[in-house]
Amino acid sequence: MALKFIDEVEVQDKVVIARFDFNVPLDKKDLSKITDTTRIDMALETIKYLLDNGAKKLILMSHLGRPKGKVNLDYTLEPVATYLANKLEQDVVLTESCLDRGIKTLLTLNESKIILLQNLRFHPEEEQGNQEFAKALASYADIYVNDAFGTAHRKHASTYTINGYFKDKAYGGFLMKKEILALSKIVEKPKAPFVAIVGGAKVSDKIKIIERLIVNVDHLLIGGAMAYPFLVAKGFDVGNSMCTQDDVKLAKKILMSSSKSKVVLPIDHIVSKEFGGKPEICNTVEIGGDKMALDIGPATINLYNEKLAGAQTVLWNGPMGLFENNDYAKGTLAIAKTLSEMENAFTLVGGGDSVSAVMQSGLADKMGHVSTGGGASLEFIEEGTLPGVQALRFGIDLN
Ligand code: AMP
Numbered sequence: 001m002a003l004k005f006i007d008e009v010e011v012q013d014k015v016v017i018a019r020f021d022f023n024v025p026l027d028k029k030d031l032s033k034i035t036d037t038t039r040i041d042m043a044l045e046t047i048k049y050l051l052d053n054g055a056k057k058l059i060l061m062s063h064l065g066r067p068k069g070k071v072n073l074d075y076t077l078e079p080v081a082t083y084l085a086n087k088l089e090q091d092v093v094l095t096e097s098c099l100d101r102g103i104k105t106l107l108t109l110n111e112s113k114i115i116l117l118q119n120l121r122f123h124p125e126e127e128q129g130n131q132e133f134a135k136a137l138a139s140y141a142d143i144y145v146n147d148a149f150g151t152a153h154r155k156h157a158s159t160y161t162i163n164g165y166f167k168d169k170a171y172g173g174f175l176m177k178k179e180i181l182a183l184s185k186i187v188e189k190p191k192a193p194f195v196a197i198v199g200g201a202k203v204s205d206k207i208k209i210i211e212r213l214i215v216n217v218d219h220l221l222i223g224g225a226m227a228y229p230f231l232v233a234k235g236f237d238v239g240n241s242m243c244t245q246d247d248v249k250l251a252k253k254i255l256m257s258s259s260k261s262k263v264v265l266p267i268d269h270i271v272s273k274e275f276g277g278k279p280e281i282c283n284t285v286e287i288g289g290d291k292m293a294l295d296i297g298p299a300t301i302n303l304y305n306e307k308l309a310g311a312q313t314v315l316w317n318g319p320m321g322l323f324e325n326n327d328y329a330k331g332t333l334a335i336a337k338t339l340s341e342m343e344n345a346f347t348l349v350g351g352g353d354s355v356s357a358v359m360q361s362g363l364a365d366k367m368g369h370v371s372t373g374g375g376a377s378l379e380f381i382e383e384g385t386l387p388g389v390q391a392l393r394f395g396i397d398l399n
Pocket residue numbers: 199200201202205223224225226242293294295317318319320321322323324352353354
């Protein structure tokens with residue numbers, strides 16, 4: 001069954017309930033201030049489409065932070081309501097809770113076209129995926145839209161269970177559509193040559209993704225602290241670089257697989273005597289006893305550029321070094337630059353810190369797709385789909 005998106009349904013005069021990811025960072029000193037509105041901005045296309053196409057009422061829902069099932073006004077969606085009202089130039093009514101008795105009345109009034117339900121996670125039932133809670137949310141609307149790709153890996157009431165109450169009336173929003181189409185290009189039949197670049201800090205967090213990718217890729221370039229367990233597994237001394245015995249075991253497993261020749265590791269490094277200390281070049285794979293590697297070196301950048309040349313599909317997850325510190329950001333920025341210049345390839349940057357690096361470098365719009373789904377993007381690549389996406393496509397059986 002094909003997944004349906006909102007541009008395939010008539011929304012005129014319908015009451016629509018739509019799940020977004022408005023989980024924006026707030027200023028720690030002034031919780032009424034949003035420090036980065038990207039997530040709300042990404043939802044505007046779907047919201048505007050629904051309004052422009054005549055939806056009778058729009059009920060928006062999201063979580064914010066981790067209030068752990070209790071009302072905690074530090075996590076009120078009030079700043080989101082204010083920002084949305086400004087952007088849409090319309091009133092946005094924030095309810096006191098998702099189960100407010102007044103909601104049914106609001107739905108009968110001509111005014112209050114846009115209603116934002118208060119933080120879903122003020123209710124423990126949300127994260128439990130509770131059916132009664134999902135049913136109550138569903139009772140407000142004629143159709144359901146899920147545009148919260150970033151939470152589609154969770155089986156929560158508003159992202160998963162609710163689909164059971166909207167048989168053939170559940171649709172993906174535009175952000176969901178963009179993410180699924182882009183990630184599917186990597187997961188289904190990536191055009192060869194396919195190169196994956198995996199960096200960041202912990203092998204254990206990325207082992208599944210590596211195991212999945214290594215089958216399809218032509219080259220798997222490993223950078224960042226991820227590289228050192230692999231170098232140790234190959235018998236090199238990496239000095240004081242970040243490396244645990246557990247990660248070495250996982251690296252050994254990959255290096256014993258039949259695809260081991262696809263793994264490409266750093267051949268030189270930028271090192272320091274202390275974390276974030278004065279940088280030095282180390283021209284050899286092996287790193288002296290009192291040094292730690294904090295970035296890939298210039299010869300490695302050249303080697304990785306050679307492997308990337310001519311690729312048709314590139315996936316990048318995780319920085320090549322301690323990129324938050326300028327002294328150790330060169331490897332990460334070099335990869336960002338190379339990808340930004342690969343006009344004939346489909347380049348996808350997915351998950352966490354490589355996304356921040358690409359945003360900081362100002363090269364985001366030069367990439368084929370920058371997936372902002374964090375954990376959801378990684379899980380999609382690992383599993384080929386997500387619970388929230390499956391539920392949209394097939395519905396769920398309620399017991
Ligand atoms: P991850 O969340 O697994 O993608 O890891 C990202 C973090 O790994 C970033 O904060 C980087 O600064 C850090 N990182 C990358 N390479 C290194 C390295 N060589 N040594 C220490 N930390 C690193």
